[in-house]
Amino acid sequence: xxxxxxxxxxxxxxxxxxxxxxxxxxxxxxxxxxxxxxxxxxxxxxxxxxxxxxxxxxxxxxxxxxxxxxxxxxxxxxxxxxxxxxxxxxxxxxxxxxxxxxxxxxxxxxxxxxxxxxxxxxxxxxxxxxxxxxxxxxxxxxxxxxxxxxxxxxxxxxxxxxxxxxxxxxxxxxxxxxxxxxxxxxxxxxxxxxxxxxxxxxxxxxxxxxxxxxxxxxxxxxxxxxxxxxxxxxxxxxxxxxxxxxxxxxxxxxxxxxxxxxxxxxxxxxxxxxxxxxxxxxxxxxxxxxxxxxxxxxxxxxxxxxxxxxxxxxxxxxxxxxxxxxxxxxxxxxxxxxxxxxx
Amino acid sequence: xxxxxxxxxxxxxxxxxxxxxxxxxxxxxxxxxxxxxxxxxxxxxxxxxxxxxxxxxxxxxxxxxxxxxxxxxxxxxxxxxxxxxxxxxxxxxxxxxxxxxxxxxxxxxxxxxxxxxxxxxxxxxxxxxxxxxxxxxxxxxxxxxxxxxxxxxxxxxxxxxxxxxxxxxxxxxxxxxxxxxxxxxxxxxxxxxxxxxxxxxxxxxxxxxxxxxxxxxxxxxxxxxxxxxxxxxxxxxxxxxxxxxxxxxxxxxxxxxxxxxxxxxxxxxxxxxxxxxxx
Numbered sequence: 001x002x003x004x005x006x007x008x009x010x011x012x013x014x015x016x017x018x019x020x021x022x023x024x025x026x027x028x029x030x031x032x033x034x035x036x037x038x039x040x041x042x043x044x045x046x047x048x049x050x051x052x053x054x055x056x057x058x059x060x061x062x063x064x065x066x067x068x069x070x071x072x073x074x075x076x077x078x079x080x081x082x083x084x085x086x087x088x089x090x091x092x093x094x095x096x097x098x099x100x101x102x103x104x105x106x107x108x109x110x111x112x113x114x115x116x117x118x119x120x121x122x123x124x125x126x127x128x129x130x131x132x133x134x135x136x137x138x139x140x141x142x143x144x145x146x147x148x149x150x151x152x153x154x155x156x157x158x159x160x161x162x163x164x165x166x167x168x169x170x171x172x173x174x175x176x177x178x179x180x181x182x183x184x185x186x187x188x189x190x191x192x193x194x195x196x197x198x199x200x201x202x203x204x205x206x207x208x209x210x211x212x213x214x215x216x217x218x219x220x221x222x223x224x225x226x227x228x229x230x231x232x233x234x235x236x237x238x239x240x241x242x243x244x245x246x247x248x249x250x251x252x253x254x255x256x257x258x259x260x261x262x263x264x265x266x267x268x269x270x271x272x273x274x275x276x277x278x279x280x281x282x283x284x285x286x287x288x289x290x291x292x293x294x295x296x297x298x299x300x301x302x303x304x305x306x307x308x309x310x311x312x313x314x315x316x317x318x319x320x321x322x323x324x325x326x327x328x329x330x331x332x333x334x335x336x337x338x339x340x341x342x343x
Numbered sequence: 344x345x346x347x348x349x350x351x352x353x354x355x356x357x358x359x360x361x362x363x364x365x366x367x368x369x370x371x372x373x374x375x376x377x378x379x380x381x382x383x384x385x386x387x388x389x390x391x392x393x394x395x396x397x398x399x400x401x402x403x404x405x406x407x408x409x410x411x412x413x414x415x416x417x418x419x420x421x422x423x424x425x426x427x428x429x430x431x432x433x434x435x436x437x438x439x440x441x442x443x444x445x446x447x448x449x450x451x452x453x454x455x456x457x458x459x460x461x462x463x464x465x466x467x468x469x470x471x472x473x474x475x476x477x478x479x480x481x482x483x484x485x486x487x488x489x490x491x492x493x494x495x496x497x498x499x500x501x502x503x504x505x506x507x508x509x510x511x512x513x514x515x516x517x518x519x520x521x522x523x524x525x526x527x528x529x530x531x532x533x534x535x536x537x538x539x540x541x542x543x544x545x546x547x548x549x550x551x552x553x554x555x556x557x558x559x560x561x562x563x564x565x566x567x568x569x570x571x572x573x574x575x576x577x578x579x580x581x582x583x584x585x586x587x588x589x590x591x592x593x594x595x596x597x598x599x600x601x602x603x604x605x606x607x608x609x610x611x612x613x614x615x616x617x618x619x620x621x622x
Contacts, residue, residue: 067352070395070396072395072396075436076356076377076395076437076438078353080353109591109592110591111351111591111592114350114351115350115352222619248592248594249593249594250587250588250592251587252352252587252588252593254395254396254397254398260396263396265352265395265398265399267593270594270595272594277585279585280583280584281400281421281425282421282557284558292620299599300597303599304599304600305600307600
């Protein structure tokens with residue numbers, strides 16, 4: 001553990017921006033919302049954010065990513081591509097750190113996906129504990145309001161300074177190289193514990209049951225009327241997929257330049273709520289109606305991926321709830337209603 | 344930017360060695376990997392075929408693993424990639440990833456009677472297994488093939504199917520079509536595939552049914568087989584789903600927690616009968 005003065009923290013971030021070879025990304029205000037973006041100076045950093053529009057997933061699974069380059073002017077010329085920009089990301093809330101860990105598990109499974117993993121390996125993740133909580137967030141119910149792993153450094157605002165937890169050697173080296181730090185005393189530790197203990201109380205949204213009951217609840221509610229009732233208003237727009245830190249489905253397309261010679265095979269974010277997601281070339285659509293697609297996403301988060309990987313792939317960030325135009329995506333509402341159905 | 348030699352998304356170059364027009368919409372492509380390696384597949388597995396500049400599509404392998412000088416893909420022109428393949432000629436290059444999926448457990452089927460039930464393009468992956476078990480004919484019990492398609496002119500691998508009539512005692516077969524148009528000759532059954540099931544004589548205790556066809560077919564065929572006393576453990580299906588990666592990542596082929604590209608496409612019915620959305 002280290003203590004870094006707020007004045008020294010600004011210096012630390014500015015040194016990272018000017019001296020470190022990696023690109024420094026942090027949370028910035030955009031209108032009345034927050035986003036991850038490249039930092040020009042430490043002044044832009046807003047560690048008091050409640051939630052960002054998109055999660056830092058966008059850096060490790062970019063919305064559009066080149067997998068291959070091809071040249072059609074010769075017989076068969078294909079080059080594998082992995083665009084990696086090493087990053088230092090400052091200001092990742094615990095739920096997003098846990099989501100990144102889940103994505104790493106997925107992309108490491110059976111066939112390691114270098115396009116994802118190399119980006120992660122070459123980046124430094126600096127987490128921050130929540131000062132403010134989005135009205136849609138229910139991370140405390142999902143056990144993701146705090147985390148003891150998944151970061152290189154973890155910052156907690158304790159008033160005049162940040163309490164810094166060291167998560168890796170890389171994180172410690174970064175501090176040694178660029179920051180003026182001191183060791184925490186009893187007063188720092190007490191303030192840190194008070195902040196951590198106060199986080200859970202800041203959440204307005206809560207599950208009415210322990211999250212680990214979720215897979216069992218979903219196992220009994222496949223035929224619930226809730227799916228069709230809610231999905232009646234679904235626009236099949238995929239916004240819930242788009243903002244989700246644990247949605248990782250993708251489409252793959254070839255995009256050829258206008259000269260019809262060179263081109264790229266790209267992968268782009270896809271969404272299981274979109275109408276064509278499970279449609280095959282012959283026209284058969286294996287999840288044709290909105291209700292089955294709507295149900296699939298909740299089942300996948302709370303049950304299917306749990307069966308496969310052992311974690312619930314919902315970290316309670318609440319982005320889907322705030323991003324849904326017809327307001328049907330709030331997992332707290334869905335899961336609490338289902339819990340009542342199985343009582 | 345890092346340029347890597349190979350990632351899990353890199354196709355291997357391959358050359359089209361032979362093209363045979365099989366029906367109006369289906370062609371058979373014989374493919375050789377440019378490194379001259381055999382594909383190394385099991386019957387029932389598929390490959391991801393790349394036509395660079397167009398895209399990638401999952402195609403089941405139609406040839407048995409016993410054929411090692413290249414492999415065959417029976418392709419219906421129905422999507423972007425398959426239409427582009429149909430426009431290609433001998434000597435053209437395609438990309439291959441795979442083989443993917445589990446395929447049929449040929450060892451488990453040894454000593455058993457086999458009842459193949461194929462509808463339309465479902466014959467394409469099944470032909471790999473049929474020719475495989477014919478190559479090791481003594482390892483298997485009775486073999487019968489029920490094969491149905493829309494019209495007589497839609498029959499795939501018609502030359503091979505016609506030769507089956509001279510294979511008395513080796514392979515029993517029954518063919519059906521939905522309709523026969525004027526001018527077409529057809530001496531076999533007319534009707535949906537399930538109308539063939541009563542014609543096949545099989546012992547439910549020793550017989551394994553292997554089913555591949557259009558999605559609508561499974562429910563009816565399985566129902567008929569169960570009426571004849573076939574246990575769920577003896578019903579083996581190969582399922583179709585949309586696939587992009589073949590690696591259990593892109594999410595398209597997911598049936599609940601099952602990834603068809605990894606856990607399938609071949610499933611024992613008893614293992615998926617309670618899996619919603621599967622059949």
